[in-house]
Amino acid sequence: MWSSRPFMWELCVFLLSSMLLRLATAYSKSYVMEDYCDDLIDLEYNGLSMVHVRLTELGIYRPHMSCTFAVRAPPMHRLTLVMEWIDIAEGRFGYCSDYLAVLEGDLNKTYYTDNMDAKLCGQKKPAAITSSRRGLTLHFDSNQIEEGAGFSAVFTSFHEGSCQTGEFSCENGRCIDQRLKCDKYDNCGDFSDDCLLTVGDVVAAVIITSIVFLLIVGGAVLYCYRDKIKFRKKCPVIGANPDGVYHPTTEPAGKDDGATEQLTAV
Numbered sequence: 551m552w553s554s555r556p557f558m559w560e561l562c563v564f565l566l567s568s569m570l571l572r573l574a575t576a577y578s579k580s581y582v583m584e585d586y587c588d589d590l591i592d593l594e595y596n597g598l599s600m601v602h603v604r605l606t607e608l609g610i611y612r613p614h615m616s617c618t619f620a621v622r623a624p625p626m627h628r629l630t631l632v633m634e635w636i637d638i639a640e641g642r643f644g645y646c647s648d649y650l651a652v653l654e655g656d657l658n659k660t661y662y663t664d665n666m667d668a669k670l671c672g673q674k675k676p677a678a679i680t681s682s683r684r685g686l687t688l689h690f691d692s693n694q695i696e697e698g699a700g701f702s703a704v705f706t707s708f709h710e711g712s713c714q715t716g717e718f719s720c721e722n723g724r725c726i727d728q729r730l731k732c733d734k735y736d737n738c739g740d741f742s743d744d745c746l747l748t749v750g751d752v753v754a755a756v757i758i759t760s761i762v763f764l765l766i767v768g769g770a771v772l773y774c775y776r777d778k779i780k781f782r783k784k785c786p787v788i789g790a791n792p793d794g795v796y797h798p799t800t801e802p803a804g805k806d807d808g809a810t811e812q813l814t815a816v
């Protein structure tokens with residue numbers, strides 16, 4: 551039991567340092583779209599493999615909003631766009647009063663393609679969207695009538711062919727950054743990089759288990775120590791007085807005095 555403690559400690563240190571290293575080398579970044587209107591996020595320039603974007607941090611988006619946000623993948627790469635959730639006000643008769651448009655290309659040259667819905671609204675998530683080139687652009691527009699919460703989406707850079715070291719091979723044949731595996735986001739577009747537990751979940755579980763283990767061991771040590779003290783009190787050392795304190799044996803006070811008296815009489 552005691553010999554497992556160093557191992558647990560080393561495992562905790564390893565997992566924590568791995569987690570800190572992952573955090574130190576950022577490969578993903580979150581953006582609030584309304585703070586980056588008309589901006590282009592170049593993944594290669596920023597050293598990113600994934601971009602998480604949310605329309606607004608508020609509970610509801612602003613009326614009369616018009617905002618464009620673009621992402622560009624590194625050379626020889628394309629983009630997967632996965633909508634996490636969407637809540638955009640629908641008009642009557644299936645007409646989108648507010649809408650999100652997903653367009654091919656970056657800010658300078660955008661266009662609709664057949665594999666994308668022209669305008670997204672309502673609360674139904676579309677299937678994963680794949681760019682045919684390096685760029686994808688989001689354009690959001692709202693009127694003054696009614697608003698929703700907006701949307702949250704994930705852009706992921708990928709390439710096809712042979713995956714290199716440090717890349718994860720998706721079941722759909724795409725290669726993505728290995729670090730995107732088990733990060734709770736569907737980066738492959740087919741969920742094949744998903745896991746039941748994320749890296750953060752595993753680290754948290756190990757830390758909690760270690761704390762519980764140390765508490766149990768510490769409690770057991772304290773319990774035994776307390777029992778040891780009780781035992782000593784119940785079973786005093788042989789030769790000790792009932793008060794538990796040992797006193798050196800001394801002759802009765804009057805014995806020496808009597809001997810002295812006899813010698814004096816002689």
Ligand SMILES: [Ca+2]
Pocket residue numbers: 730731732733734735736737738743744
């Ligand atoms: Ca993922």
